[in-house]
Amino acid sequence: MSCNHHPDLSTLLNYGAGSLSDALAMVVACHLEACEHCRHTVTEAENIGMALLKEVSADDMSRNARDNMLAMLDDHAIEPPAVVIEGLQKEGDIPTQLRPLIGQWFADLKWSRVAPGLKQFILPASDGKLRLLNIAPGTFMPVHGHSGSELTLVLKGSYSDELGRFRTGDVADVDPDVTHQPVADTHEGCICLIATDAPLRFKGLVPRLLQPFFQL
Ligand SMILES: [Zn+2]
Known part of the structure; x- marks a missing residue:
């Protein structure tokens, strides 16, 4: 790859x-x-x-x-x-580093629905700082900025935002001053592993209302 x-x-x-x-x-x-x-x-x-x-x-x-x-x-x-x-490869679609924590298959995780087209799985023992997001094709994420570093790795599918198109294996290393709105590409959904070391800052009322569901 x-x-x-x-x-x-x-x-x-x-x-x-x-x-x-x-x-x-x-x-x-x-x-x-x-x-x-x-x-x-x-x-x-x-x-x-x-x-x-x-x-x-x-x-x-x-x-x-x-x-x-x-x-x-x-x-x-x-x-x-x-x-x-x-x-x-058939033994799972989850990266080998994560398997001891959460198992082999994305489909077996207990995803929680955050918004239409958006599901999340917070990794155990990560204090909410490590999560998987499962974004349905064509779904827009809320616009958000960051108070600290955010690292996103695409594990399946692809998404695009102001910084470009991110495909499976790509990492977005986002600085605190970046505000962005990722959208999952349309042909297949996108699963990302996201680490934050500080809360996200959502813009606008509706995204702020979503914040509790992200447990941030
Ligand atoms: Zn690299």
Whole structure:
């Protein structure tokens, strides 16, 4: 699969350094399953981080602290990508990173209806910060802005907004100043994995009324 939209470099570097929130890191991890380009970037960043840390002299940092950091970077080393074997694809349509949490198939999840054409599944133990959205073909999402980072990974279908068209495997790495209105493309519905590290800011009365249903 070749992706057209990737996480920002700073997002990948923070992922490599283990400094993203769990929710944001999960979205990056799922994208890395599909994107060799970003896997390469993260590996390079980790190697550079290791090299820099090894240069740090004992005067600047206690030996213990340095060893701890090196061990931590090691822990965050990327697992080799799951080898996708054609026949095994049948075992589920949910990314392998998410399967221990929610199972194999999108169809088996207990989706809750948020609005016409819009269903949501909040991941357990994610404190509401990691959700799947299931958007029926042609459905417009409410216009919204963000108080913090939002990372969206398309898991099925595609959607378009002011920033472009996002297909399966693509990531939208949205800055706090962006206001956008995604619309699912018409031929098939769209399922996205979305991580936020701060509440969305909905514009307009109706979307604000929807906010409680998003549990934000
Ligand atoms: Zn990528």
